[in-house]
Amino acid sequence: MAQPHLMIHIVPGKCDYCGCCVGVCPEDAIELMESKIAIIEERCTNCRKCVWACPWEVIEFHREGIAHLPTQIPQLVNDPTA
Amino acid sequence: MNNDYDIIVVGAGPAGSTAARYAAAGGAKVLILEKDRDVGYPVRCGEAVSHEGIVQFITPDPKWIASTVTKFRLVAPNGKSVLPKLDGTGYVLERRIFDYELAKLAANEGAEVITKAYVYDLLRENGKIVGVKTLIKDKKTEIRAAVIIAADGVESRIGKMAGIDTTCHIRDMESCAQMTLSGIDVEEDVLEFYLGDSISPGGYLWVFPKGKHTANVGLGLSVEAAKKKSAIKYLQEFVDRKYPNAAMLTQIAGGVPCAKTNPEIVKGNVIIVGDAAHQVNPVSGGGIISGMIGGMIGGQTAAESILSGDINHLQEYEKRWHKRLGWRHEIFYNIKDAIAGFHDDTLNDICNSALTIPEEKRTLGGIFRTALWNKPSMILDVAKVFVS
Numbered sequence: 122m123a124q125p126h127l128m129i130h131i132v133p134g135k136c137d138y139c140g141c142c143v144g145v146c147p148e149d150a151i152e153l154m155e156s157k158i159a160i161i162e163e164r165c166t167n168c169r170k171c172v173w174a175c176p177w178e179v180i181e182f183h184r185e186g187i188a189h190l191p192t193q194i195p196q197l198v199n200d201p202t203a
Numbered sequence: 204m205n206n207d208y209d210i211i212v213v214g215a216g217p218a219g220s221t222a223a224r225y226a227a228a229g230g231a232k233v234l235i236l237e238k239d240r241d242v243g244y245p246v247r248c249g250e251a252v253s254h255e256g257i258v259q260f261i262t263p264d265p266k267w268i269a270s271t272v273t274k275f276r277l278v279a280p281n282g283k284s285v286l287p288k289l290d291g292t293g294y295v296l297e298r299r300i301f302d303y304e305l306a307k308l309a310a311n312e313g314a315e316v317i318t319k320a321y322v323y324d325l326l327r328e329n330g331k332i333v334g335v336k337t338l339i340k341d342k343k344t345e346i347r348a349a350v351i352i353a354a355d356g357v358e359s360r361i362g363k364m365a366g367i368d369t370t371c372h373i374r375d376m377e378s379c380a381q382m383t384l385s386g387i388d389v390e391e392d393v394l395e396f397y398l399g400d401s402i403s404p405g406g407y408l409w410v411f412p413k414g415k416h417t418a419n420v421g422l423g424l425s426v427e428a429a430k431k432k433s434a435i436k437y438l439q440e441f442v443d444r445k446y447p448n449a450a451m452l453t454q455i456a457g458g459v460p461c462a463k464t465n466p467e468i469v470k471g472n473v474i475i476v477g478d479a480a481h482q483v484n485p486v487s488g489g490g491i492i493s494g495m496i497g498g499m500i501g502g503q504t505a506a507e508s509i510l511s512g513d514i515n516h517l518q519e520y521e522k523r524w525h526k527r528l529g530w531r532h533e534i535f536y537n538i539k540d541a542i543a544g545f546h547d548d549t550l551n552d553i554c555n556s557a558l559t560i561p562e563e564k565r566t567l568g569g570i571f572r573t574a575l576w577n578k579p580s581m582i583l584d585v586a587k588v589f590v591s
């Protein structure tokens with residue numbers, strides 16, 4: 122089985138949609154709408170900057186990866202591979 | 204193919220609405236797209252501004268002023284405090300109404316505004332940016348324009364889509380938390396700042412009054428410092444200690460890019476203004492007025508480009524911004540660097556020596572001069588502010 126790539130996880134329902142994490146993400150890997158947020162998995166390098174930036178501790182880092190957790194929100198609008 | 208608009212502004216914060224206002228006043232056909240349902244809400248801001256800054260754009264109106272302030276209190280880590288006068292008057296705003304008024308000023312000049320309109324990509328044709336792709340009330344829509352102004356705040360992605368790297372270094376991003384507390388006693392005309400390693404290391408905590416019994420209580424600290432402990436933890440500890448019985452009306456998270464202006468703020472037919480361009484006073488984190496100044500210059504320059512048909516003229520925006528305010532932010536950035544290195548001892552010393560100044564002479568400059576006089580070793584710290 123392939124190693125899950127994504128190691129950061131935005132805890133559903135806890136986010137305030139403030140954008141601090143988006144502002145520090147070097148890969149433009151976070152998509153933020155009025156009340157939706159998602160990681161663009163293909164771009165994320167698991168650098169953890171967003172984890173540190175989040176004032177409310179909404180983003181968690183999991184060493185073992187989290188790609189298969191059912192709580193992951195699907196891609197919002199963008200097709201990152203396009 | 205014809206354009207739908209001359210200029211599309213992404214984001215209806217202070218920077219975006221001001222850009223749209225001046226672009227429309229300059230003769231361009233302007234559309235603002237805002238992702239949120241309401242302009243001005245949610246409010247992610249301490250809401251403090253100077254009178255001097257505001258009157259450049261709008262006449263102060265009680266309907267969006269919560270408090271008028273004339274003094275500020277610096278509270279040192281050891282609990283001692285000084286209460287100097289502000290250089291001029293200041294206000295704590297109701298940004299929910301203020302931002303709305305700014306959007307109305309843009310509309311009065313002829314700009315159109317659409318809310319619940321999330322811009323998710325730029326529209327390209329033959330490699331050229333010709334507009335935006337947006338979700339308007341969940342419906343995908345393409346809108347064409349000659350110039351795009353990205354005023355999309357700290358969460359900006361439009362610049363990146365156009366090839367401008369706007370990532371804020373974690374050293375410079377301030378991770379913020381704020382609660383609006385009610386049922387507390389505050390002095391209506393005083394902005395309070397708490398300093399210290401245990402309060403908000405390298406940053407500060409603010410208590411900005413909104414009337415006699417309500418205040419915005421918040422703090423910001425560098426993401427670098429927040430690695431160890433988050434903004435909300437620091438804030439919760441302070442509030443539990445200082446205002447244990449307060450009613451919490453709102454709480455918000457936020458980020459402020461306390462950096463120098465982004466190295467690039469114009470590319471082809473895209474310009475960025477406000478927080479998106481890091482047009483923030485790097486010491487105070489104040490970005491309302493600076494963003495409006497950036498927006499004004501950006502909007503004016505964009506309208507000139509449209510009317511003259513010369514897109515290269517947009518480059519003037521970058522020059523004009525640096526001449527007006529960008530250069531000052533560079534100096535402030537160096538000051539911030541030095542202050543960030545101040546630890547509790549230095550902060551206590553500054554406060555102690557300030558207390559020796561007669562009250563009527565306690566201004567920020569006076570405090571620093573006296574602090575230096577009483578503790579010459581501080582010269583080394585302050586020298587760092589002006590050198591480099």
Ligand SMILES: Cc1cc2nc3c(=O)[nH]c(=O)nc-3n(C[C@H](O)[C@H](O)[C@H](O)COP(=O)(O)OP(=O)(O)OC[C@H]3O[C@@H](n4cnc5c(N)ncnc54)[C@H](O)[C@@H]3O)c2cc1C
Nearest residue numbers: 214216217218238249250251322356457477478489490491
């Ligand atoms: C906790 C906190 C306290 C602060 N306190 C103060 C203070 O006391 N005084 C002061 O002067 N400054 C303060 N600031 C800074 C100030 O709030 C900002 O500098 C200011 O709001 C910047 O204005 P702006 O127009 O650039 O961005 P914003 O006001 O952030 O506006 C950006 C707008 O763009 C919209 N947007 C983003 N992406 C998209 C998209 N893709 N499509 C459509 N719309 C989009 C957003 O919804 C938002 O409405 C504070 C900031 C924080 C976080």
Ligand code: SF4
Nearest residue numbers: 146165166168169171
């Ligand atoms: S871990 Fe790094 S790359 Fe991934 S979303 Fe967070 S900041 Fe971006």
Ligand code: SF4
Nearest residue numbers: 136137139140142175
């Ligand atoms: S920084 Fe935290 S609260 Fe703010 S948008 Fe990102 S995950 Fe949500």
